[in-house]
Amino acid sequence: MDMIQLIKTTIGSFLFRRYAQLKHGLTFRVASQADMEALYRFRFDVYTGEGYVNPDDYPNQQFSDQYDPFSISVITVKDDRIIGCGRATRWSDLDLPVFQFFSIKLPADIEPESMVEMGRFMVDPAYRGKARLATLGMSMQLRSYVRSDSSIKWLIAFMSSKVRDAFYPIVPFEILDENPPEPKHLEARTVRQGYWDKGVIHPVMAPSSQLL
Numbered sequence: 001m002d003m004i005q006l007i008k009t010t011i012g013s014f015l016f017r018r019y020a021q022l023k024h025g026l027t028f029r030v031a032s033q034a035d036m037e038a039l040y041r042f043r044f045d046v047y048t049g050e051g052y053v054n055p056d057d058y059p060n061q062q063f064s065d066q067y068d069p070f071s072i073s074v075i076t077v078k079d080d081r082i083i084g085c086g087r088a089t090r091w092s093d094l095d096l097p098v099f100q101f102f103s104i105k106l107p108a109d110i111e112p113e114s115m116v117e118m119g120r121f122m123v124d125p126a127y128r129g130k131a132r133l134a135t136l137g138m139s140m141q142l143r144s145y146v147r148s149d150s151s152i153k154w155l156i157a158f159m160s161s162k163v164r165d166a167f168y169p170i171v172p173f174e175i176l177d178e179n180p181p182e183p184k185h186l187e188a189r190t191v192r193q194g195y196w197d198k199g200v201i202h203p204v205m206a207p208s209s210q211l212l
Helices: 003-007 010-024 033-050 125-147 161-167 183-196
Strands: 026-030 071-078 081-090 115-123 154-160 201-207
Touching (some): 003 010, 010 125, 033 115, 071 125, 115 125, 154 161
Antiparallel strands (some): 071 081
């Protein structure tokens, strides 16, 4: 049995958490309000380090957006410091972040309120050797959140084929059909232009029940 199959069980989830904590000093939790300043600074550090954003555009050295109030964030912590994060965003009057960037052909039977967007997954480059552990731990936190709300039926995201392949054992995202991007979508992408310059990005979707 591989690690992903193991953590799909109750005892496996417990053992995984204990292993991550005792062997690697990693803990996973939903971010509290007290964590948010450090979380936004962590995002800024990772995004500027990767060349995704211009640091001059963020004089407070924090990266957040209008969707954070409609989201929960999950974090990986080591030695009282955030080294990884992810986010789940509920549909609101702002729509979901993915629709800023893509003209998506959603299946007709999918209601926007039934979708949660997974995004903002990142790990401190100094701990990329622990990236799989961090991603699994944070995905477990998101699984608990998703399963606590029966109205959540679908997970949506956007990512490169490389990231999709890496995530596939955790959640089997499939690429969505899309129309050519409109000028507003291209304009929205300039906020993290470096991210879009890294390769071809697609919107993806999976049933929420298939998350781990």
